[in-house]
Amino acid sequence: MKNIAIIGAGQLGSRHLQALAKVNEEVVLYIVDPIEMSLEISKERFNKVNTLGKNLMCLNHTTDLPKELEFVVVSTNSKQRLTVLQELLNHAQVKYLLLEKFLFPTIQEYEQATRILETKDTSVYVNCARTMWPAYQKLKIKMEKSSSITYEVVGVNWNLASNAIHFLNLFLYLLNESEVTIDTSMLDYEPLKSKREGYIEFSGTLTAVTPSQHKLILTSNLVGDSSTMIRIKSDTQVIEINELNQIISINGDKETFNMHHQSNLTNQVYEQLIKTGNCSLVTYQQSAKEHIMLLHAFQEFLGDRNGAIT
Template identity: 30%
Template sequence: IVLEKVVFQSNKEFDEAKEIFNKKNINVWVNCPRRMYDFYKGIKKYFQSKDELQLIVHGGNWGLGCNSIHFLDLWTYFTEDYDFKLELSGLDQFIIDSKREGFKEFTGTIFGYSSKNNKILLTSLNDIKIPTTIQIYGKEARISIMESKGKAWISLKENNWNQEEIEFNTPFQSQLSHLMAESILKNNNSDLISYDLSSKLHKPLIEILLKHLNNIENFTSDYCPIT
């Protein structure tokens, strides 16, 4: 089974679903597709140390609530480090309505860190239209990415940090779905993140967003209204 993000809106549901999947012996993945992009596969080789890696996402109104999971997934794709904490102190002190009726959205900054000194900084600015950039800093490479333009700027330590501009293709989901299905049907495997690992990303995100909702709007539900 391939599930779409946000998989569930409460941590309790993740645990309940895991019991069912294990009982029925069902393999499950979550569709955070950047792991399938040739570009990200290609640059992973520059981040082999798995520690002291920083991923910074900055832009205007890119959907911090509904899309942060994609960048947490990308961060851990490079670090393979799933033991981390998230901080909510940088979130704006107001909640906005999502474009989808009945759901909420967030702006401001989410900060994350792990014991291996891996860090993530996710910033979505309210009411500001600027393109989203992704920056990845490691011991051997520094890469700045603009997916909307299909361009990246790579600086490598081995090249004295001289910058090189490259172009890349960001595939549509329609260009990936058949590859995803073929891999699962033929090999019972996928480049996508497993359900168990994705749960480790979803749970702390849902936890801090629920806490922030409660702080701002006295929200007491166990379900976080993000989609």
């Protein structure tokens, strides 16, 4: 029987667990967290959806996991992730590994993680999940013949620092591009305190431009009450997406835009990996490149001011 583990039983970890309860084969599930209350909450959420009768083991230490693991999700904060990655791969043989974003808070940690992963026979992906959504997969096809694309995200307090990677990854995915030049000059000077202790957020506007001159514009305003909107303009199309209200408008024609929650996605990632050996998420190699581009820009913007992204 295959072993599947989640390390980190926070809000997102518990949603990964709910998704994996839906895997259509017999597996043993493990969730690891040093905090008993987090494990209890995750167990309660798991039991609500465990209609297939999966076995769940709650552990406090990564080193208590089995030595062979088919699939592992690392769902910790960014400051913890490298230590957890080292501990996990020193302890067990992992076939498939899914890392949450923001991957790591320093450039040096990307270098260390890459060296570790180069010595292991583990396929690694990063959970920038929108490329899994069928609606964005269809949109990618619609945009194939478009040029002069501007992709804009505008909202209020949507955690630009930690969520920019999602939109950068999606932007590059839709355009089949891999690099950008990032401009932070329109970010608000004072960083904001994140909801998570010890981390920061940004408000204002961040822009990124590809070598083909396609542009990404991300704006998080401090005040307002409107939903976050995505607007994509090209030479042939104007597309507006309200993910929360699940509506897309293409040149004025509206239709349903299905949003997918994590509690219905991680099982699909696992099943794709088992069937084909890969999945629709970004690989670690490409995602690390995208993270580092953002992190360089953020660090240059911060200068002597300290702050980590989660």
